[in-house]
Amino acid sequence: MEEKWLTWAKQIQSIAQAGxxxxxxxxxxxxxxELRQLSTKMMETYTDYEMKTIQQLFANETGYQTPKVDVRAVVFHEGKLLFVKEKADGKWSLPGGWGDVGFTPGEVAVKEVQEESGYVVKARRLLAVLDHQKHPHPPSPYHIYKVMIECELIGGNAAESIETSDCGFFAQNELPxxxxxxxxxxxxxxxFVLHNDPALGPVFD
Structure with a gap:
């Protein structure tokens, strides 16, 4: 689903970084x-980002390039799913963020829920590992793997955070x-399908 020019730009960047x-x-x-500069010029031409921002986001790493890992916590309660309202764009997402060094994916999910919503959870099972570019997300300068981990609500109270302004549980027919x-x-x-049928295994790609 990703635009071809973006796929090519990221591939050029990856080859340049490895080289x-x-x-x-x-x-x-x-x-x-020169290859790295070419990839950033492609990004500048076809996006609204300034070159300085592109260089910081897209071409600032060293070492062999690998996908970034985005961990999302999936917290159901009484048939509804927990969402947090992102201050960055005023819209809603599942609690989560980039994987942290020194933490397992399950630990990241638990930590992000508490930090972004105030609730305390326990990681229970892996639901999915998804490739960002295979799904209808907006274009991203990163190649991202999304890890979805179902968590059990065990305590806490709703709270705001540095990154979120609200949180709440929503039914599938009332998504924000x-x-x-x-x-x-x-x-x-x-x-929702995976949650409602525990016999289903994790989804990938």
Whole structure:
């Protein structure tokens, strides 16, 4: 579903970053720098981002490039799903964020729920591992794997956070406006199906 130009730009960036990491030839090093610059120019041309922002987001890493990991907590209570309202865009998503070094995916899910909603949960099972570019998200400079972990509500109280301004449980037929860079309606539909049938295994890709 991802635009071809964005896929190509990310592939060029990945090749350039790997080359900069492993090459021992000065001539090749300069060519990889040129490839990285080409990828950022493509992003600047076809998006509303400024070059400085693109360089910070898209071409600032070193080492072999790998996908980023976005962990989302799936918390059901009385048939409804927990959402948090993102201050960044005023829309709603599942609690979560980038995976943290030193934490397991389950630990990240638990931590993000408490930080973003005030609720205390326990991670129970893996529901899905999804490739961001295979789903109807807006274009992203990153290649992202989304890890969805079902959690059991065990305590806490609703609260705001630095990143969120509200939280609440919603039924499938009353979804709030979604922050589609983080979660999509089709993914929410999939999560309700998985929750309602514990015999189903994790979904991937």
């Amino acid at each position: 900069l990491t492993y090459t021992q030839d000065n001539y090749d090093y300069e060519r990889y720098i 406006p979604l922050s589609t860079g983080r979660i999509t309606e089709s993914q929410i539909e999939m999560l």
